[in-house]
Amino acid sequence: MERARAERIAGVLKAIADPTRLQLLHLIQSAPDGEACVGDLTERLGLRQPTVSHHLKTMTAAGLLARERRGTWVWYSVDPDGMEAVREILRAPARTAS
Amino acid sequence: MERARAERIAGVLKAIADPTRLQLLHLIQSAPDGEACVGDLTERLGLRQPTVSHHLKTMTAAGLLARERRGTWVWYSVDPDGMEAVREILRAPARTAS
Numbered sequence: 001m002e003r004a005r006a007e008r009i010a011g012v013l014k015a016i017a018d019p020t021r022l023q024l025l026h027l028i029q030s031a032p033d034g035e036a037c038v039g040d041l042t043e044r045l046g047l048r049q050p051t052v053s054h055h056l057k058t059m060t061a062a063g064l065l066a067r068e069r070r071g072t073w074v075w076y077s078v079d080p081d082g083m084e085a086v087r088e089i090l091r092a093p094a095r096t097a098s
Numbered sequence: 099m100e101r102a103r104a105e106r107i108a109g110v111l112k113a114i115a116d117p118t119r120l121q122l123l124h125l126i127q128s129a130p131d132g133e134a135c136v137g138d139l140t141e142r143l144g145l146r147q148p149t150v151s152h153h154l155k156t157m158t159a160a161g162l163l164a165r166e167r168r169g170t171w172v173w174y175s176v177d178p179d180g181m182e183a184v185r186e187i188l189r190a191p192a193r194t195a196s
Contacts (some may be wrong), residue, residue, distance in 0.1 A: 001121050007117040009117075016111060017112040019105040021108075024109075091172075
């Protein structure tokens, strides 16, 4: 695996290697229609709004979440391509010999 | 997701959220018979032996690698249960409504 690719993948993994972010990711995934806004998540986890917003911003930048503004609210959903990329990383590569 | 579970999973993800560890994991996975010893890995990545040993120890503690001593050498292989656990984490849970 080339160093540049390993660094990119490590960055994505770091973005979810945090208990609060994992909880947020699962809340969003299991929400009705697979989307949630900051207020919902803040209430569910008993966290402050800036804390939740910061975590969501980091995961969006890493390609794990998609965000969409509708009126005054921003809705977050899991980016299926981003999550698939992470799963793909963790799949065993072909061996050079058996 | 309960906090205790989120913390445990985050710990495993942190153990692989590092470019050198990802490179080591892929080298081991793609080695003949899926196992490698420290000397092989040191040479392939151009790293010092204590650095490689430290990374392997961390990944073994996280349940991602298995180690077996044969004679004077220690062989490392990917622990399939550990890797499957990580993949399982990243699978989308059932939604509460569609």
